[in-house]
Amino acid sequence: MSYTTIIVEKRVEEKLGIIMLNRPDVRNAINQTVRTELLQAIMDMDADSNVRAIILTGGSKVFAAGADIAAMVNNTAMEMFSNSELWDLTLRMEESRKPFIAAIAGFCLGGGCELAMACDIRVAAQSAQFGQPEINIGIMPGAGGTVRLSKLVGLGKAKELVLTGKMISAEEALSINLVNKVVPDDKLMEEAFAMAKMITRHSPVAVGLAKFSVQNAQDVDNYTGKIIERAAFSLAFASEDQTEGMKAFLEKRKPSYKGK
Incomplete structure (x- = not known):
């Protein structure tokens, strides 16, 4: 454009x-x-x-x-x-x-x-x-x-x-x-x-979830902020990037993130 x-x-x-x-x-x-x-x-x-x-x-x-x-x-x-x-x-x-x-x-x-x-x-x-x-x-x-x-x-x-x-x-x-x-x-x-x-260099899935959690922590009470964080943390485990990141760490290599 x-x-x-x-x-x-x-x-x-x-x-x-x-x-x-x-x-x-x-x-x-x-x-x-x-x-x-x-x-x-x-x-x-x-x-x-x-x-x-x-x-x-x-x-x-x-x-x-x-x-x-x-x-x-x-x-x-x-x-x-x-x-x-x-x-x-x-x-x-x-x-x-x-x-x-x-x-x-x-x-x-x-x-x-x-x-x-x-x-x-x-x-x-x-x-x-x-x-x-x-x-x-x-x-x-x-x-x-x-x-x-x-x-x-x-x-x-x-x-x-x-x-x-x-x-x-x-x-x-x-x-x-x-x-x-x-x-x-x-x-x-x-x-x-x-x-x-x-x-x-990090997983875009994890980066997005982390930004969402930090951003919303500013606008909600302490307990709700922790619930949002817990949900975002758990959602990261639904991604291929989480598996890749942890396997790469255990295998002592650089991860190759796909944003999925």
Whole structure:
């Protein structure tokens, strides 16, 4: 499929998908076309058994500076409520059994930060700056930002960032658990690829079940979370990958996982 605002690549040998936002002239501002194309690309990769992990990036200069304000300044309340593409997109990323790794350089603000927070792992370049600055233009986060930020950094810090609209550095983002790792700018994609490689060598069945269990542990009570984990653990034993993984361990060889 042809895209105009993103660049999509599949590396079959590495079992990896790469999606790059590609509107450098407007700092990768997220408009309706971007949202639609991202959702289409993610749905395509979700359905492709050759893709076991997905890297989302904005390139070496900027991740995404937020929503395209010029495209939404005159929207009505009902138009904004019915325009759920970014909300749908981030939910799809969370519900996917495939892990998403955000490789972040430069500005990661507003809707861009919400997009990054929907990823499972976030690797930041030293140049990265994070924030939810919507309050500065008379609105607030609207694509799950308040919820995901609170879960990642805690209620107090989330309120500070959302209510002040201030930006923070990559190092501060690391210190509050907003990102997993900070690396020099020229090592960003190398680190993202290394992280992806550590994941794609595992059984996609086990990875999907593990992501499902961890993701849902955030939204349920302690007992229910343990039931979900137990069910996911048990389901792994219905897969060919479980048999292959355990046999390979006992036979002291590398497993060959099929995702079945």
